Amino acid sequence: MPSWFDDELSKIKKMRGAEGSDTGLDRQRDEFRQQFLQAIEATVWPAFENFVVNATEHDFPASLGREEDAKGRLRAVHIYILPISGAEASPLALETCTYKIAMQMGTQRIAHMMNFQNRNNPRIKNEFDFQGLASLTEPNVDIKLKRFLELSLEYCKGPPSL
Numbered sequence: 001m002p003s004w005f006d007d008e009l010s011k012i013k014k015m016r017g018a019e020g021s022d023t024g025l026d027r028q029r030d031e032f033r034q035q036f037l038q039a040i041e042a043t044v045w046p047a048f049e050n051f052v053v054n055a056t057e058h059d060f061p062a063s064l065g066r067e068e069d070a071k072g073r074l075r076a077v078h079i080y081i082l083p084i085s086g087a088e089a090s091p092l093a094l095e096t097c098t099y100k101i102a103m104q105m106g107t108q109r110i111a112h113m114m115n116f117q118n119r120n121n122p123r124i125k126n127e128f129d130f131q132g133l134a135s136l137t138e139p140n141v142d143i144k145l146k147r148f149l150e151l152s153l154e155y156c157k158g159p160p161s162l
Helices: 004-019 024-057 138-155
Strands: 062-068 074-081 097-104 109-116 127-131
Touching (some): 024 097, 097 138, 127 138
Antiparallel strands (some): 097 109, 109 127
8 A cells, every 4th residue: 555655755746747757847957966076176176275375384283174974975075174273183173164165056155154163143144145156266266265264363263241
């Protein structure tokens, strides 16, 4: 006896028709994903690597990483930094300041997220910016990285005095 779950899956298969999953929306998403990957490899990743090299040359613990979806496809890249000279680079300490660029497939936008301990600080606020693929150009990524460094340095001065 088929369940309501089976019925829903059957409806989806019928809606997609003979083409299978190769609908216009799927092609559009695949193209968006491909453009995102190209921009990450050509522009963002080299800029992130350079940022981490410069940070470690200044004795700041820093790392970068990639995040994948359940199918193993790239969905985001991030940088962690703790801009305190000589600080211990524990995983939790490194997440003090995070800049993440994530693909938002549903809206086909790019999220630029700067988080500082994932909470608001009276002096430094988390920043979120949602733009198109054009935001992944070298000049724009450089501006974002500079802003991230400025905010990270300010945030790590310590708690605001009361």
